[in-house]
Amino acid sequence: MDALTRIETELRSRLGPAVQGLSSPQPGRLFVDVERRALRPAAKALIDLGARYMVGIGWDEIARNGTIGLAHTFAFDADHVAVVLRAAAPAGDPSFESITPDIPSAGWSEREYQDLLGLTFTGHPKPKRLVLADDWPAGVYPLRKEVPYNLEPPAAEDVAYRLDEAPPGTTVVPIGPFHLSLHEPEHFAVYVDGETIKGCDYRGFMTHRGIEKLCQTQVSYNEVPFVAERICGICGSVHACCYSQAVEAAAGLKISRRAEYIRTIMLEIERLHSHLLWLGIAGHLIGFDTVFMQAWRVREKVMWLAERITGNRKTYGMIVIGGVRRDITPEIRAGIEDVLAALEKEVLELKRAIIGDSAIHRRTKGVGYLSKEEAVRWSLVGPVARARGLRLDVRKDHPYAAYDDMAFDVPVADSGDVWGTLVVRVLEIFESISILRQALAGMPAGPLLIEAPEALPPLRHGLSMVEAPRGESVHYVITGEENRPERWRVRAPTYPNLQAVPQMLLDNQFADFPIILGQIDPCFSCTDRVAVIDAGSGRRRILGRTELEALSRGPEAGRSRS
Amino acid sequence: MSIAAVFVNVLVFLLLAPLFDGVLRKTTARVQTRQGPPIVQPYYDLFKLLGKERINSARNWAFKLAPPAAFASILAVVALIPFGGKVNALGGRVDAVTVIYLLTLGGVSVLLGALASRNTFAAIGASREMVTMVMIEPILAMTLILGAARSRSLGLGAAVFGAAGPGYGAAAAVMLVVYLLALQAFVAKQPFDIAEAEIEVLEGPFIEYSGPDYGLFRYAMMMKQMFYAWLFVAVFLPFLRTGHYLGDILTQLLGTLAVFILIAVVGSTNPRLRIDQAVKIYAVLILIALGAVGLAVAGV
Numbered sequence: 001m002d003a004l005t006r007i008e009t010e011l012r013s014r015l016g017p018a019v020q021g022l023s024s025p026q027p028g029r030l031f032v033d034v035e036r037r038a039l040r041p042a043a044k045a046l047i048d049l050g051a052r053y054m055v056g057i058g059w060d061e062i063a064r065n066g067t068i069g070l071a072h073t074f075a076f077d078a079d080h081v082a083v084v085l086r087a088a089a090p091a092g093d094p095s096f097e098s099i100t101p102d103i104p105s106a107g108w109s110e111r112e113y114q115d116l117l118g119l120t121f122t123g124h125p126k127p128k129r130l131v132l133a134d135d136w137p138a139g140v141y142p143l144r145k146e147v148p149y150n151l152e153p154p155a156a157e158d159v160a161y162r163l164d165e166a167p168p169g170t171t172v173v174p175i176g177p178f179h180l181s182l183h184e185p186e187h188f189a190v191y192v193d194g195e196t197i198k199g200c201d202y203r204g205f206m207t208h209r210g211i212e213k214l215c216q217t218q219v220s221y222n223e224v225p226f227v228a229e230r231i232c233g234i235c236g237s238v239h240a241c242c243y244s245q246a247v248e249a250a251a252g253l254k255i256s257r258r259a260e261y262i263r264t265i266m267l268e269i270e271r272l273h274s275h276l277l278w279l280g281i282a283g284h285l286i287g288f289d290t291v292f293m294q295a296w297r298v299r300e301k302v303m304w305l306a307e308r309i310t311g312n313r314k315t316y317g318m319i320v321i322g323g324v325r326r327d328i329t330p331e332i333r334a335g336i337e338d339v340l341a342a343l344e345k346e347v348l349e350l351k352r353a354i355i356g357d358s359a360i361h362r363r364t365k366g367v368g369y370l371s372k373e374e375a376v377r378w379s380l381v382g383p384v385a386r387a388r389g390l391r392l393d394v395r396k397d398h399p400y401a402a403y404d405d406m407a408f409d410v411p412v413a414d415s416g417d418v419w420g421t422l423v424v425r426v427l428e429i430f431e432s433i434s435i436l437r438q439a440l441a442g443m444p445a446g447p448l449l450i451e452a453p454e455a456l457p458p459l460r461h462g463l464s465m466v467e468a469p470r471g472e473s474v475h476y477v478i479t480g481e482e483n484r485p486e487r488w489r490v491r492a493p494t495y496p497n498l499q500a501v502p503q504m505l506l507d508n509q510f511a512d513f514p515i516i517l518g519q520i521d522p523c524f525s526c527t528d529r530v531a532v533i534d535a536g537s538g539r540r541r542i543l544g545r546t547e548l549e550a551l552s553r554g555p556e557a558g559r560s561r562s
Numbered sequence: 563m564s565i566a567a568v569f570v571n572v573l574v575f576l577l578l579a580p581l582f583d584g585v586l587r588k589t590t591a592r593v594q595t596r597q598g599p600p601i602v603q604p605y606y607d608l609f610k611l612l613g614k615e616r617i618n619s620a621r622n623w624a625f626k627l628a629p630p631a632a633f634a635s636i637l638a639v640v641a642l643i644p645f646g647g648k649v650n651a652l653g654g655r656v657d658a659v660t661v662i663y664l665l666t667l668g669g670v671s672v673l674l675g676a677l678a679s680r681n682t683f684a685a686i687g688a689s690r691e692m693v694t695m696v697m698i699e700p701i702l703a704m705t706l707i708l709g710a711a712r713s714r715s716l717g718l719g720a721a722v723f724g725a726a727g728p729g730y731g732a733a734a735a736v737m738l739v740v741y742l743l744a745l746q747a748f749v750a751k752q753p754f755d756i757a758e759a760e761i762e763v764l765e766g767p768f769i770e771y772s773g774p775d776y777g778l779f780r781y782a783m784m785m786k787q788m789f790y791a792w793l794f795v796a797v798f799l800p801f802l803r804t805g806h807y808l809g810d811i812l813t814q815l816l817g818t819l820a821v822f823i824l825i826a827v828v829g830s831t832n833p834r835l836r837i838d839q840a841v842k843i844y845a846v847l848i849l850i851a852l853g854a855v856g857l858a859v860a861g862v
Contacts, residue, residue, distance in 0.1 A: 514761050
């Protein structure tokens, strides 16, 4: 019995007629429509079958049929199957039974739609605001279609986020909204007893940009990949690729093999860059700036390489619906191979220096520990999960692009701590180099771009996953009638991983806070700018390409290219 | 001559401490394949800080008092020391215990400022600083007591030059190793820059300080670094002594420079430890230092 049949049989036997529809429009995807009251038992049934919770998606269908839709997505990684559990609630009574008591990592998804769509979840253990600002007025739900994308409502008064109650005998250390170990604004209230962490409350989403709403109302299908790429300054290609795949899946579009190979190459270059970046930051977070500087010196090579291929150091602008925008020519291929050889040597040296350094062991081993069972319970993804003994990797479990042609290993550690995430990431760098070599060698000829049909069929659902350097990214697209997605849901890997951070912090030392948070390689909003403010005149200037380039390559490079 | 030597001490330390800090930063940058700031950058930093508006953000006298107190204590220390191989006019009237007291006073001033600033991070930094002081001062004390025990005198000259002269005993050799291991803690550099740990507690005790007050703290820290580097040279490198006052000043400064380069290399090739880990290391160092003093008393 194959996995789809097994899941279908189990759901039907547990829920009976509450299962209203069941379809598998694409291989490896199962869409199940259930009655609203059956959503929680159905979710529970899937978890009991061994599913991993991915994310919830809510959408407004009030104008069409008076309901608000809600879907929960699950992955059966070993079976290469993803299941979408859909239900709807009437707009007059938009409530669901919360699934968070069974699945803790669904907590944020439910809170998000409580904020953005006005859904309510009975039995939610922590129904606080998640996404909306504290002074956003009650009763205005930004993702509802009646709310314009640029609405600026009058601020609510006398409102403030109420932190969780501190455990007795602890004091609160405020990490954020601005703190050196965070790179973007967010607030962790850390409850400490002496230097021991006894709890933590998180208030984030301070720079929520409303990208989903923007793309559902203002731009067209083909423009979204470029916006998607700007979701994250580090995993841009991941988001462009994941979105494009979701649209391609919904529309039934098959792209050329060559384009899939080029996507693979871009994604792996991105991973190389990201892991070296992380390695540097991890060094900085434990007070080891030499690791920081050396890792970033090596990383610079990857950025130059990306620039040769795409014209950009980051935010490559390569991946679009239907394929890619630029080819990899034989000359560029030779260039990539040279850089890979140099890189491999440097990273080997870094690895030797880091893996054998007992001082680094002291700061990472046993720190931020989470057991394998807890990692499953919190639906962790990426290196954070793999450091807890879970062999999860979308590239293997739900192959996309050209990964089904690639031979590579998925490094796993079972130490369950920061050290494990470090080892996993360092080893993955070598796997990425190997994948890149294979992709360059095996790349078939073919067109770069397949033209999408003039009008994509509306109201089709597409789900796509991509293994970002930080873990699995999930995009969900419902095709629309106006040449843009009716609904586009993005879930970056930080979303599930961050939810488990309070658990990882528990009973650790306060000095380890930066690296425990750092081990998930958090990505909150990626909206950093370098702004220079003249103290005298108050004039504000944002540094542009030329100045940033001069800073990274010396003044001549900046000048000669301007 | 002897009175003039006091002024020479103070002047040399005031003038050169920022330069050594610059060497430290430049060397660190080189290890990290960075260009690094110019060697004279600490002078620019100090000028800039000292020229700024003074802000008493904690609005109490203790907060204002702490930086000048820290600066004054270290200034008093360097005025007393037998720099250039000779005990000067002031140093002859005090003993080793005075120097230890004055150094402790500098540390206490930092604690005073930290606690007066009523900031959570300063409080964490202060508690770490306090633990560090309690664990690390005994090593300094024992270094001086070792010399005092060998030369049967608590006088400054005896305490500083007694450890390794005449004759380099096993006790001095053991203490030399202990001192080197504790050096990073004396100068608050990795792996022992725990109290200030910028990424964790945002410079800890100094978080509320800015402008001239912060400048004085920085200046005091630079002088303290230079003092500990010099002390190593004076105590453990007797062969650098030429017998001439000016010649000794020169060789001691060169030795100090070498110690700073060592500090930079060790600092940039180690991550920061946690305070609980550091305390265990300090405890072992104290025990070994005690053993070294025991050896000296036994006449080995």
